[in-house]
Amino acid sequence: MSTSPATISASGSTTDRVGSLADVHEAAERVLPDLPTDPVMEALDLNVYYGDFHAVHNVNLAFGRNEITALIGPSGCGKSTVLRCLNRMNDLVAGARVEGEVSYHGQNIYARGVDPIAVRTQVGMVFQKPNPFPKSIYDNVAYGPRVTGMKVENMDDLVEEALRGAALWDEVKDKLKQSAYGLSGGQQQRLCIARTIATKPDVILMDEPCSALDPIATSRVEDLMISLREDYTIIVVTHNMQQAARVSDRTAFFTARPDETTGNRTGLLVEYNLTSNIFSNPNDKRTEDYISGRFG
């Protein structure tokens, strides 16, 4: 299977206030159009159900190339559910049903005949808790290329490139054969990022990638995200609004609306805009209340 983007079908509650507009933000220095002009991915009329429960209602979003998009909102508003739709991870969740389309370079990844494994090779994912395999550092990084049958001329070079890309090489180059479990939490998360980029994806999904990390490790991963943006499109779920403000170019704010009869809370997208606008001049009162810490 080729790794070319065009060939995919070939076969929380932490509502820390965004204190100063000074940290809103480095990303504003990038001049971006109001909407992504050449989106890598789009969610089109996306609805997600878990059994009878309507978890996410009619989300439409476009993700710009070489941009970082943050998905924010209160707990249970469907951020992770939406993220998991973008590489068909919800296929693995019992009872989950997705309606609508997710387009990747114009192609619906939910169309008949699309191989979800091929999708996940192009659209990689980094999870909340670092989850290295019980293998050596080297074998963690080499794992994806090996199991996907990627043509690799020199695995040592590929492992080094991925570890350098994840800003981890200098810390691990002398202990590549040691267990990944010997690394700190922050190093493990960067190893997971190295593992993800080793298969040369196009898009990286990150589900609260720093929530298990201390502030120093968080800062390193945030720096890494900003440097990875040069080569990848990144979509990140975060509860940390400072983080969304610091790293993202665009922000999507979600909320959950209770059903009047059942009380079930269905997630919906309230507002999607440049991060600078979301944090300095939101259009919707619900966004303003959330980012100012009055709600959520």
Ligand SMILES: Nc1ncnc2c1ncn2[C@@H]1O[C@H](COP(=O)(O)OP(=O)(O)OP(=O)(O)O)[C@@H](O)[C@H]1O
């Ligand atoms: N596997 C599942 N089975 C049933 N319901 C689920 C499942 N996963 C999520 N949900 C429900 O779907 C809704 C959205 O959950 P989701 O985890 O996507 O929200 P979230 O905004 O990411 O929340 P948090 O910020 O707390 O992680 C919630 O009501 C949740 O209970």
